[in-house]
Amino acid sequence: MSKVAVLGAGSWGTALSIVLADNGHDVRLWTHRKEQADEINATYRNEKYLDADIPEQIKSFYELEKAVDDVSAVIMVTPTKAIRDVCKQLNKILKHKPVIIHASKGIEPGSLKRVSQVICEEMNQYNYEDITVLSGPSHAEEVGKRQPTTVTVSSVTGSNAEFAQDLFINKSFRVYTSTDMVGIELGGALKNIIALGAGISDGLGYGDNAKSALITRGLAEITRLGASLGASPLTFLGLPGVGDLIVTCTSPHSRNWRAGNMLGKGYKLDEVLEQMGMVVEGVRTTKAAHQFAKEQQIEMPITEGLYQILFNEKTPKEVVEQLMRRDKREEMDDISAFLSAKFPQ
Structure with a gap:
C-alpha cells in the first residue's frame, strides 16, 4: 500500500482521505491550522467540515514538510485560491517527486489558468503531463458515509491516470479514466456557476421547469466554452459534465447551491459568504x-447574468427577466457547430 498526503482538511479532503484509508493506504491529512490537526488526531472527527468518523490510519499534520515526507502521492484538495501558494511551498520542501493528483474545482481569475496549469507553473520538477485530476459528481457528505459514488481521473499520461484509478477505486468509490484533462477540469469548475444559478432559482421560489432549463442551457454554455478551449464536447456528457451538474444543482449538500439559494432569497453576497463560513x-x-x-x-x-448579480448588484429577478426576453433562436445551432467541427462527417 502507498503512503499518501492529502493537502486540505476541508470536507472533500477529509472524504477522500477516508476512501484512501479504506483502501489500506497510510494517509497524512494536512491542514494549515494546528488546532484542526490536533482535533482530528485526538477525536478522529473533523466536526466543522464533515460528519463522519475518521479511520485511525489517518494522521493529521499542520507542518507541510512532515506531511509530504517520503509519500508516493500528493492529493491536492485545497481551495483554488490557495493552490499557487501551497505549490510554492511544496517546490521548496519536496526532496523527491511524488505523483500529484488534484481534486480542486476552479479557475484562477486573472490568469485564467486551470489548476493543473498553476501546479506545473509553480513546481520546477513537474510538467503538464505529470499532473492528474480527479473530478465527478461527488458530495463529500455521501463519500464519507461510503455511499456509492463514481468519479473520473484524467491525465494526458495514461499511466498516471491508471495509478490514480488504482489508488482510489473500491466497492463504494468507482473510478473511470480519461485523457481529456481540459474537459475534466473545465466541467468540474464551470458547473459551480450553474449551481449558483440553480440555487437562486430555488431561492426565488421557481419550480422544476425553470431549474431544468437552467441546467440544460448551462450545459450548453459549458460545452461552448470548453470546446473553444480544446476540450471534447463529449466529455461534458459524462460524469464531470452533466453528472456533476445534476448533483451540484439539485442538492442542499452543494455549497454553491446553498449560496445561490440565499442570494435568491435576497441576501447580499458578503452576507452569504460570511454565513457560509467555507469557500x-x-x-x-x-x-x-x-x-x-x-x-x-x-x-x-x-x-x-450571474456575474451581474454577484459583482454589479443586479437583482436576480432582473436577470431572469433579461434571460427570458433574449432574442429567439434555434436551440441546437451552436452545439451542432462545435460537434461538426470536432467530429466531421
Whole structure:
C-alpha cells in the first residue's frame, strides 16, 4: 500500500482521505491550522467540515514538510485560491517527486489558468503531463458515509491516470479514466456557476421547469466554452459534465447551491459568504468564466447574468427577466457547430 498526503482538511479532503484509508493506504491529512490537526488526531472527527468518523490510519499534520515526507502521492484538495501558494511551498520542501493528483474545482481569475496549469507553473520538477485530476459528481457528505459514488481521473499520461484509478477505486468509490484533462477540469469548475444559478432559482421560489432549463442551457454554455478551449464536447456528457451538474444543482449538500439559494432569497453576497463560513468556488469561477467568454468571444448569457448579480448588484429577478426576453433562436445551432467541427462527417 502507498503512503499518501492529502493537502486540505476541508470536507472533500477529509472524504477522500477516508476512501484512501479504506483502501489500506497510510494517509497524512494536512491542514494549515494546528488546532484542526490536533482535533482530528485526538477525536478522529473533523466536526466543522464533515460528519463522519475518521479511520485511525489517518494522521493529521499542520507542518507541510512532515506531511509530504517520503509519500508516493500528493492529493491536492485545497481551495483554488490557495493552490499557487501551497505549490510554492511544496517546490521548496519536496526532496523527491511524488505523483500529484488534484481534486480542486476552479479557475484562477486573472490568469485564467486551470489548476493543473498553476501546479506545473509553480513546481520546477513537474510538467503538464505529470499532473492528474480527479473530478465527478461527488458530495463529500455521501463519500464519507461510503455511499456509492463514481468519479473520473484524467491525465494526458495514461499511466498516471491508471495509478490514480488504482489508488482510489473500491466497492463504494468507482473510478473511470480519461485523457481529456481540459474537459475534466473545465466541467468540474464551470458547473459551480450553474449551481449558483440553480440555487437562486430555488431561492426565488421557481419550480422544476425553470431549474431544468437552467441546467440544460448551462450545459450548453459549458460545452461552448470548453470546446473553444480544446476540450471534447463529449466529455461534458459524462460524469464531470452533466453528472456533476445534476448533483451540484439539485442538492442542499452543494455549497454553491446553498449560496445561490440565499442570494435568491435576497441576501447580499458578503452576507452569504460570511454565513457560509467555507469557500464558495462558483463565485471566483464566475469572474474567471466571464473573462474567458469575452476573450474567446463565446456567448454565455447565464454566466453573464450571474456575474451581474454577484459583482454589479443586479437583482436576480432582473436577470431572469433579461434571460427570458433574449432574442429567439434555434436551440441546437451552436452545439451542432462545435460537434461538426470536432467530429466531421
